[in-house]
Amino acid sequence: MSLVRSGANVFDPMSLDFWAEADPFGVVRPLAERCPVLTNVRVDWKETPNAHVFKVDLPGVKKEEAKVEVEDGDVLVISGERPAREEAGKDEAWRHVERSSGRFQRRFRLPPGAKTDQVHATMENGVLTVTVPKEEVKKPQVKAIEISG
Structure with a gap:
């Protein structure tokens, strides 16, 4: 019996397939099924005393190909498109391919108290950092109230 289901890792709690039936962390589902979206974009979410910090691994993605939005006042949406791999040349053939390409989207419901009007994003060395x-x-x-009497 395999522990891996149709491309989703059962040991990855951030995998959208893992939480198909339950949503304890408030992760919002991806785009409608008719729009294929990569779910293997890895995200780390750290809470500090002053902010929520998201780090997204996006190797090969330019900052113009990534998008950060806030929907409905409390849903952080990180999306974009990873370019397709180049086609093999006349005398070339791909032997092994692990890097995925195509559209991606990750959505996170932010907890109360997040200042969504002050979100800041930077991209450096293939890592997108979003600070809320x-x-x-x-x-x-x-x-102190003095007690008389």
């Missing part, structure tokens, strides 16, 4: 600042957590003001 967080609202400051206000500490309750405590005022």
Whole structure:
């Protein structure tokens, strides 16, 4: 029995197929099935005291081919297209191909307190970094009241 289902890794909790029935982390499903979308784009999501930081591995993708959007005020959408591999020449033949090409899209529901109007994205060495600042957590003001009597 294989532990790998139709291209999805059962050990990868970020795989969209892994959470087909449940959605505990608020990951939103990809585009409609009629639009083939690569789901093997790897994303790391780190929460710091000041921001949510997403790091996306996009080797071979130029920054013009990637897109970062916020939908419905709380859904971060990272999408784009990885160029197809070049065709083999007249005297050449592909022997092994692992790098995928085509459209990709990953969607993440952001937790309350994310400042979606201040999202910042950079691309360096094939890694897209998206930073979503967080609202400051206000500490309750405590005022001592003198007890008379």
